[in-house]
C-alpha cells in the first residue's frame with residue numbers, strides 16, 4: 001500500500017462511516033515496511049518487524065487520507081499516550097490488527113471526535129472478558145452467543161471499548177477504565193451504544209454526550225467498529 005495500492009474502496013469502515021466528511025483509507029494487507037518519514041521511523045526503530053509493518057501501513061494510509069482531505073500530509077508523530085498527532089485542523093483515528101489496517105480523518109470543523117477499532121473475529125483469551133466487561137455486558141455476551149451466530153461477541157465488546165477510548169483520550173487527555181463505559185450491541189442492526197459512566201459535569205466539560213452511538217461489522221474475519229461525534233452535535237447526541 002504505497003499510498004494505498006491495496007486500498008479497498010468499499011470496505012467495512014467506509015460503510016460504517018457513511019458520511020463523506022470522513023475520509024477513509026483501509027486495506028486487508030499491511031504490506032512491507034516503507035513510506036515512513038525519518039521522524040516516524042525513529043518512533044518504531046526498536047520495534048519488532050510486525051509492529052514496524054503495521055505502523056508503516058497505518059502511516060501510509062493516514063498520509064493518503066490527509067492528502068485526500070486536503071490537509072498537510074507531513075510526519076504523523078505520536079503523543080505521550082500513543083495517540084496520533086494530527087495536524088491542528090484535523091481529527092482522526094488509526095487501527096490495525098492482523099490482516100487489516102484502517103484510518104479515518106476529518107476536518108475539526110465537521111467532526112469533534114472519531115474512534116475506530118479492528119479486531120480479529122476470535123474469542124478473547126480466557127479470563128480477559130472478566131477484566132474488561134461488567135456483569136451486564138457479560139450477560140449480553142452469553143445471550144448473543146446463544147443465538148447461534150458465529151460472531152466473537154466478547155471480542156466485539158472489547159473492540160467497541162477501544163473505539164470509546166480512542167474518542168475519549170484525545171479530548172480528555174486522561175485514562176478511561178474499561179468499567180467507565182457500558183456497551184450494548186444490537187446484533188441485527190450492526191449498531192452499538194456505549195454509555196459513558198463518568199460524572200455528568202466531566203462529560204459536559206468535554207462536550208461529550210453521555211451515550212456514544214456507533215456501528216460495527218464483520219468482514220473477512222475482522223470485526224470493525226466505529227463511532228464519531230459531529231462538531232455541532234447537541235449535548236446528548238452522537239452521530
Ligand SMILES: CC(C)(COP(=O)(O)OP(=O)(O)OC[C@H]1O[C@@H](n2cnc3c(N)ncnc32)[C@H](O)[C@@H]1OP(=O)(O)O)[C@@H](O)C(=O)NCCC(=O)NCCS
Nearest residue numbers: 055081082083084094095096161165166169176177178181
Ligand atoms: C490505545 C489502544 C486503545 C489501542 O487499541 P488496540 O486495539 O490495542 O490497537 P489498534 O491497532 O486498534 O490501535 C492502535 C492505534 O491507536 C492509536 N492510539 C494509540 N493510543 C491512543 C490514544 N491514547 N488515543 C487515541 N488513539 C490512540 C494509534 O494510532 C495506534 O496506532 P499507531 O501506534 O500505529 O499510531 C489500546 O492499546 C489501549 O491502551 N486500551 C486501554 C484503554 C481502554 O481501552 N480503556 C477502555 C475504555 S472503555
